[in-house]
Amino acid sequence: xxxxxxxxxxxxxxxxxxxxxxxxxxxxxxxxxxxxxxxxxxxxxxxxxxxxxxxxxxxxxxxxxxxxxxxxxxxxxxxxxxxxxxxxxxxxxxxxxxxxxxxxxxxxxxxxxxxxxxxxxxxxxxxxxxxxxxxxxxxxxxxxxxxxxxxxxxxxxxxxxxxxxxxxxxxxxxxxxxxxxxxxxxxxxxxxxxxxxxxxxxxxxxxxxxxxxxxxxxxxxxxxxxxxxxxxxxxxxxxxxxxxxxxxxxxxxxxxxxxxxxxxxxxxxxxxxxxxxxxxxxxxxxxxxxxxxxxxxxxxxxxxxxxxxxxxxxxxxxxxxxxxxxxxxxxxxxxxxxxxxxxxxxxxxxxxxxxxxxxxxxxxxxxxxxxxxxxxxxxxxxxxxxxxxxxxxxxxxxxxxxxxxxxxxxxxxxxxxxxxxxxxxxxxxxxxxxxxxxxxxxxxxxxxxxxxxxxxxxxxxxxxxxxxxxxxxxxxxxxxxxxxxxxxxxxxxxxxxxxxxxxxxxxxxxxxxxxxxxxxxxxxxxxxxxxxxxxxxxxxxxxxxxxxxxxxxxxxxxxxxxxxxxxxxxxxxxxxxxxxxxxxxxxxxxxxxxxxxxxxxxxxxxxxxxxxxxxxxxxxxxxxxxxxxxxxxxxxxxxxxxxxxxxxxxxxxxxxxxxxxxxxxxxxxxxxxxxxxxxxxxxxxxxxxxxxxxxxxxxxxxxxxxxxxxx
Numbered sequence: 231x232x233x234x235x236x237x238x239x240x241x242x243x244x245x246x247x248x249x250x251x252x253x254x255x256x257x258x259x260x261x262x263x264x265x266x267x268x269x270x271x272x273x274x275x276x277x278x279x280x281x282x283x284x285x286x287x288x289x290x291x292x293x294x295x296x297x298x299x300x301x302x303x304x305x306x307x308x309x310x311x312x313x314x315x316x317x318x319x320x321x322x323x324x325x326x327x328x329x330x331x332x333x334x335x336x337x338x339x340x341x342x343x344x345x346x347x348x349x350x351x352x353x354x355x356x357x358x359x360x361x362x363x364x365x366x367x368x369x370x371x372x373x374x375x376x377x378x379x380x381x382x383x384x385x386x387x388x389x390x391x392x393x394x395x396x397x398x399x400x401x402x403x404x405x406x407x408x409x410x411x412x413x414x415x416x417x418x419x420x421x422x423x424x425x426x427x428x429x430x431x432x433x434x435x436x437x438x439x440x441x442x443x444x445x446x447x448x449x450x451x452x453x454x455x456x457x458x459x460x461x462x463x464x465x466x467x468x469x470x471x472x473x474x475x476x477x478x479x480x481x482x483x484x485x486x487x488x489x490x491x492x493x494x495x496x497x498x499x500x501x502x503x504x505x506x507x508x509x510x511x512x513x514x515x516x517x518x519x520x521x522x523x524x525x526x527x528x529x530x531x532x533x534x535x536x537x538x539x540x541x542x543x544x545x546x547x548x549x550x551x552x553x554x555x556x557x558x559x560x561x562x563x564x565x566x567x568x569x570x571x572x573x574x575x576x577x578x579x580x581x582x583x584x585x586x587x588x589x590x591x592x593x594x595x596x597x598x599x600x601x602x603x604x605x606x607x608x609x610x611x612x613x614x615x616x617x618x619x620x621x622x623x624x625x626x627x628x629x630x631x632x633x634x635x636x637x638x639x640x641x642x643x644x645x646x647x648x649x650x651x652x653x654x655x656x657x658x659x660x661x662x663x664x665x666x667x668x669x670x671x672x673x674x675x676x677x678x679x680x681x682x683x684x685x686x687x688x689x690x691x692x693x694x695x696x697x698x699x700x701x702x703x704x705x706x707x708x709x710x711x712x713x714x715x716x717x718x719x720x721x722x723x724x725x726x727x728x729x730x731x732x733x734x735x736x737x738x739x740x741x742x743x744x745x746x747x748x749x750x751x752x753x754x755x756x757x758x759x760x761x762x763x764x765x766x767x768x769x770x771x772x773x774x775x776x777x778x779x780x781x782x783x784x785x786x787x788x789x790x791x792x793x794x795x796x797x798x799x800x801x802x803x804x805x806x807x808x809x810x811x812x813x814x815x816x817x818x819x820x821x822x823x824x825x826x827x828x829x830x831x832x833x834x835x836x837x838x839x840x841x842x843x844x845x846x847x848x849x850x851x852x853x854x855x856x857x858x859x860x861x862x863x864x865x866x867x868x869x870x871x872x873x874x875x876x877x878x879x880x881x882x883x884x885x886x887x888x889x890x891x892x893x894x895x896x897x898x899x900x901x902x903x904x905x906x907x908x909x910x911x912x913x914x915x916x917x918x919x920x921x922x923x924x925x926x927x928x929x930x931x932x933x934x935x936x937x938x939x940x941x
Contacts, residue, residue, distance in 0.1 A: 340477030342440045349436055350579060353426055404429075411596060414467035414588035417537055421564060423579060427586030432597055441590055442602050447478045448591065449604025451491065455520055462524040464531075470587045471541060472523070474580070480516050481640050489513045492523040502526055508725060509648035510658060515641035516608070538563035538581050545580040546573060610638055611667025615660045615674055617650040618681060618728060627673035628666040635662065644714045649686035649726050684712075684728045691723040691778045692764055692818030702730045720768045723778070723816060745825040746838065747803045750791040753829070759807040763820035766802040778817050779806050845893040852888040865892040 408420055408428065418424070430437035456466040475493040476482045483489045487496065490513035496506045502522035504512040512518040530540035530548060542563055543551045554573050555561050563581060566572040590597050615624055621642065625632040636645065638661040648658055662670050687698065699709040709715070713727050721727075747763050764775060772792075776783045787794055789805045803820065828835045836847045850861065858872040858880045869880050875891050884890075 340479050340482050342443050343474075343477045345436060345440055346583075349430060349434070349440075353430055407596075411589055411593045414470075414585075414592045415465045416467045416585065416588055418585045418589065419538075419564065421582060423582035424585050424589075427582060428589060431586065431590050438598065441597055441599060444473060444477070444587070445591065445594060445599045445602040446605055448473070449606060450608050451478050451516055453607055454516070455491075458520050458524060462528065464524060464527060465537065467588045467592075468527060468537075468541075470584050470591065471527075471544065472520075473587060474583050480514050480519075490519045491516050492519045494519060494522060498526075505658070507648075509644055509646075510641055511643055512641050515639075518641070534561070536561070536563065541581050541584060542566075542573065542577050546577045550574075609664040610661040611664055611670075612659045612661055613667055613670050613674065615647045615658075616677070617647055617658075618684065618686065619674075619677075620646040621660070623677070624660060624662065624670060624674075627670045627677075628662045629669075630663050630666070635660075638662070649728050681728070683731055685731045687727045687729040688816075689721045689723060689725040689727060690816050690818045691770075691774070692767055693721060693723075694767055695721065697818070698727065698729060702732065704730055722769075723774075745803075745820055747805075747820065747825045747827050748830050748835065749805050749827060750789070751829055751831060752791070754789055754805075754807065756807050758809070760810050761822055762806055762808060762814070763822070763825060764804045764806060764817065765820060766798045766800055766804065768800045770798050770800075772798065775804065775806075779808055779814070780812065781806060781808065840893055841896070843893075844896055846896045847891060847893055849889050849891055852884040852886060852890060854886050856884050856886075858884070858890075861890060861892065865894050867892060 404425075408425060431441045432438075451472075452469055455469040455472060459466045459468050472478065472491045476491050478491065480491050481489075482493075484493060488494060489511065492513075494502070494504065494513045496513075499506050499513045499519075499522060502525050504518055504522050506513060512522075527540060527544065530543045531537065533548060534540050534543060534551075539551065539555075539561065551573065554566055558566060558569050558572055560566060567578045572578075590599070594600050594602070613624075621635045621639065622632050622645070625635045628635065632645075636642070642648075642658075642660070647660060687702075689698070695709055695715060696706050699706045702709075709727070709729065710717075712729075745765075764779070766775075772783055772786055772794075776786055786792065786804060786806065789807065792798075808814070826838075828838055840847050850865075852861065858876070858878070859869040861867075861884075862869050862872040867875075872890070872892070873880055875893070
């Protein structure tokens with residue numbers, strides 16, 4: 231059967247593959263007469279004048295019309311841009327608007343760390359044997375002599391006892407030079423990658439340049455960081471972990487969003503006691519970030535009992551490292567480095583990199599760094615300032631430039647002390663130039679309220695800037711300038727803003743009844759709960775809303791006929807049922823008394839929304855010969871809108887008497903079309919919400935304990 235059908239299918243495919251022939255217009259020649267006409271008895275009289283010549287292109291009388299010729303195909307655009315034309319770049323702002331996402335944190339790179347990454351591609355062009363990603367077909371050879379036979383795959387050939395001094399690249403003088411180096415207080419192992427880094431810093435011009443920059447930078451923070459590590463009972467040379475992380479640039483930000491000297495992610499920083507919000511980010515504060523790093527490194531060491539593993543976990547995460555240890559059944563970092571897919575390649579180089587820098591900085595003379603003048607250590611005084619005070623005011627008291635104060639306080643993101651948020655124990659300090667602490671403290675004591683017309687406002691779930699501004703008698707632009715808000719910034723619940731104080735009675739953002747809420751045709755009712763409404767804001771999720779209202783995720787889906795796999799769209803209004811005395815102070819809710827509730831698909835629903843457009847919904851009866859297109863033209867509607875409203879294709883034939891819905895101008899007389907107001911669809915006939923039980927008949931009891939459902 232397959233062989234017999236193949237030619238037929240092939241012929242059908244070939245006929246579809248030649249559309250150009252189908253576009254040609256071919257005119258068949260006129261049929262020949264059955265018999266020739268009889269000759270006239272006498273010759274026809276001569277015409278007085280010759281007939282005028284037919285115009286060019288006109289068909290000759292009595293002859294078939296010539297077939298039409300196909301015109302030239304349109305010129306195709308070039309596949310590439312003209313030489314010298316810059317390639318178009320995607321509009322990131324437009325992409326964020328389409329994706330309903332906020333702006334990502336701006337990435338800040340350290341030039342020395344970037345140069346080191348480039349060098350590593352040359353120093354370590356590929357992983358060592360056994361670490362190559364993917365499949366390996368190098369089968370183990372049988373043992374040459376009697377004894378144990380190795381059957382495992384993935385492990386490279388055995389290495390020498392001292393792989394750093396016997397890697398096939400060094401010499402006896404190299405070994406002697408390496409053994410002469412002073413050791414840091416970390417358990418350094420002179421493994422081949424460590425040695426390769428050391429030679430890079432000693433012999434390579436790029437390596438020498440990187441080492442000199444780092445030796446110069448080390449004056450700013452190393453003494454302070456070593457003192458903090460020693461005070462906590464940790465190896466002081468862990469300070470070089472922070473150098474490899476950030477280049478000792480406290481304002482650096484990674485592509486993933488890690489920030490500061492110790493490169494904490496926001497959630498990890500909060501977990502270890504750092505304040506991270508739009509006003510203050512203590513990951514940029516060297517002192518606070520070091521306090522958090524000391525706790526984190528101590529926890530990692532207690533978990534793994536090895537500094538190599540603790541540092542590896544700092545880079546790749548303790549969960550991933552624990553999984554690798556269980557998978558390969560070894561807790562030796564160097565052994566994990568040798569396995570195929572043991573740990574990430576970045577982590578394989580991470581610990582050797584720290585050991586190498588620690589050796590370099592402990593042996594500056596051996597690496598030609600003895601003459602490098604270190605940057606002066608950071609010095610400052612610390613004061614406690616009033617909440618919401620601009621740094622500009624503090625700079626005036628310190629008689630210092632505002633820019634200098636901003637550089638000393640990179641954790642204060644918006645140029646002022648954060649406004650009071652009501653958090654217990656929140657204590658934000660400000661650094662001022664050394665020797666100015668007492669002067670500034672005395673000035674702050676005499677300073678009156680810096681902004682008496684402003685007060686802090688804690689954003690509630692469902693708030694937006696326009697509504698807050700309207701409630702405080704100002705506009706979005708003024709509020710945005712005061713709080714340095716980005717145009718596309720979405721405010722999370724708990725965010726603190728500075729807003730004008732209320733003066734008298736300010737008109738509410740919306741008058742009662744101005745908000746319209748559309749609910750599902752299936753209406754739930756509970757005897758022990760009240761119904762409230764919540765307007766979705768950009769970035770909201772079902773999980774966040776469920777937590778705020780203390781309801782189940784599945785209940786929100788059922789109450790609002792939602793698709794669990796789709797995202798919420800800003801502007802949707804959700805129906806929620808909560809206890810009468812539920813605490814909703816942290817959420818902006820729409821009370822049922824202040825909104826107009828419409829059931830989707832009812833007459834009131836259509837009257838409201840079509841009335842906003844100056845339209846009225848009516849039904850008309852199709853007559854013989856009517857089509858969707860002709861009826862649409864008659865009532866000023868496109869055929870696409872006729873399809874959309876009546877849920878039927880324009881290709882479907884209309885039968886006389888078929889009832890169709892049209893939207894006409896509100897002033898058009900219904901008699902013109904002998905039309906009557908269109909009956910709204912029966913809610914029971916509308917589709918049921920996903921994963922919800924079918925609507926019960928009016929007055930019927932629910933099948934299971936729960937809310938009664940009205941049809």
